[in-house]
Amino acid sequence: MRTAFIQRDTNETKICVAIALDKAPLPKESDFLDEVITSKHANQKGEQTIQVDTGIGFLDHMYHALAKHSGWSLRLYSRGDLVIDDHHTAEDTAIALGAAFKKAMGNFAGVKRFGHAYCPLDEALSRAVVDLSGRPYSVIDLGLKREKIGELSCEMVPHLLNSFATSAGITLHVSCLYGNNDHHRTESAFKSFAVALRTATALTESKEVPSTKGVL
Ligand SMILES: [Mn+2]
The missing domain is CATH 3.30.230.40 (Imidazole glycerol phosphate dehydratase; domain 1)
Structure with a gap:
C-alpha cells in the first residue's frame, strides 16, 4: 500500500x-x-x-x-x-x-521511473518531465508576469515546485511553453507535472528498482 x-x-x-x-x-x-x-x-x-x-x-x-x-x-x-x-x-x-x-x-521498486506530459489549459501549454531519480534537481520556467494569482505570489510557484522536487528526491523539469493568462499558465504546469508523475509512478510487473545502481 x-x-x-x-x-x-x-x-x-x-x-x-x-x-x-x-x-x-x-x-x-x-x-x-x-x-x-x-x-x-x-x-x-x-x-x-x-x-x-x-x-x-x-x-x-x-x-x-x-x-x-x-x-x-x-x-x-x-x-x-x-x-x-x-x-x-x-x-x-x-x-x-x-x-x-x-x-x-518506499524504495521506488517496480515503478516506471520516467514520465513526461504536455497539458494545455485553453491558450496555455506546459510540459513536465519527471525522473524519480533520487537526485533532487529542478528546472522550472513558467514565465509568469503577474505579481500574484489570488493570494499566491507568482514568485512562489517555481519555488514551491523546486521545494517539492528537493524534498521528494526527484528530478523535475517544468516549462510553460506559451499562454497569456497566468492562472492558465500555472494550472497547465501543475497538470502536466501531475500527469508526468502519474506515468513515472505507475507500477510495472517488475519488483526491481529501475536503476543501473540498484537503488534510487
Ligand atoms: Mn483554474
Missing part, C-alpha cells in the same frame, strides 16, 4: 499531509482532517478523496489539480504565518507534500 501520513510543525507552519496512491484508502490517522477541512473549493470525495486547506485559495486549487491528475487521494492541512506573507506556507506545504510522496513511494 503506497500511503503515508506526516506531520511537520515549525514556528512558521503546522502541516498535516496524508497521501494514498493506487486508489488505496488514506491512512486512518488523517481521518480527523475530514472534520477540520470544511472548505468547499478543494474538497471532493469519490474514487479519490482530495481535501486541501492551506489558507491560500489558489494554492489549494493547484494541489487539488496535482492530486486529481496524479491519481492520488490527498488530505493536506496547513496553518501558517499568513499574517507575514504566503512564503512559509507555500514552501513548507510543498516540502511536506514532497516528503509524504517520498515516504509513500
Whole structure:
C-alpha cells in the first residue's frame, strides 16, 4: 500500500499531509482532517478523496489539480504565518507534500521511473518531465508576469515546485511553453507535472528498482 501520513510543525507552519496512491484508502490517522477541512473549493470525495486547506485559495486549487491528475487521494492541512506573507506556507506545504510522496513511494521498486506530459489549459501549454531519480534537481520556467494569482505570489510557484522536487528526491523539469493568462499558465504546469508523475509512478510487473545502481 503506497500511503503515508506526516506531520511537520515549525514556528512558521503546522502541516498535516496524508497521501494514498493506487486508489488505496488514506491512512486512518488523517481521518480527523475530514472534520477540520470544511472548505468547499478543494474538497471532493469519490474514487479519490482530495481535501486541501492551506489558507491560500489558489494554492489549494493547484494541489487539488496535482492530486486529481496524479491519481492520488490527498488530505493536506496547513496553518501558517499568513499574517507575514504566503512564503512559509507555500514552501513548507510543498516540502511536506514532497516528503509524504517520498515516504509513500518506499524504495521506488517496480515503478516506471520516467514520465513526461504536455497539458494545455485553453491558450496555455506546459510540459513536465519527471525522473524519480533520487537526485533532487529542478528546472522550472513558467514565465509568469503577474505579481500574484489570488493570494499566491507568482514568485512562489517555481519555488514551491523546486521545494517539492528537493524534498521528494526527484528530478523535475517544468516549462510553460506559451499562454497569456497566468492562472492558465500555472494550472497547465501543475497538470502536466501531475500527469508526468502519474506515468513515472505507475507500477510495472517488475519488483526491481529501475536503476543501473540498484537503488534510487
Ligand atoms: Mn483554474
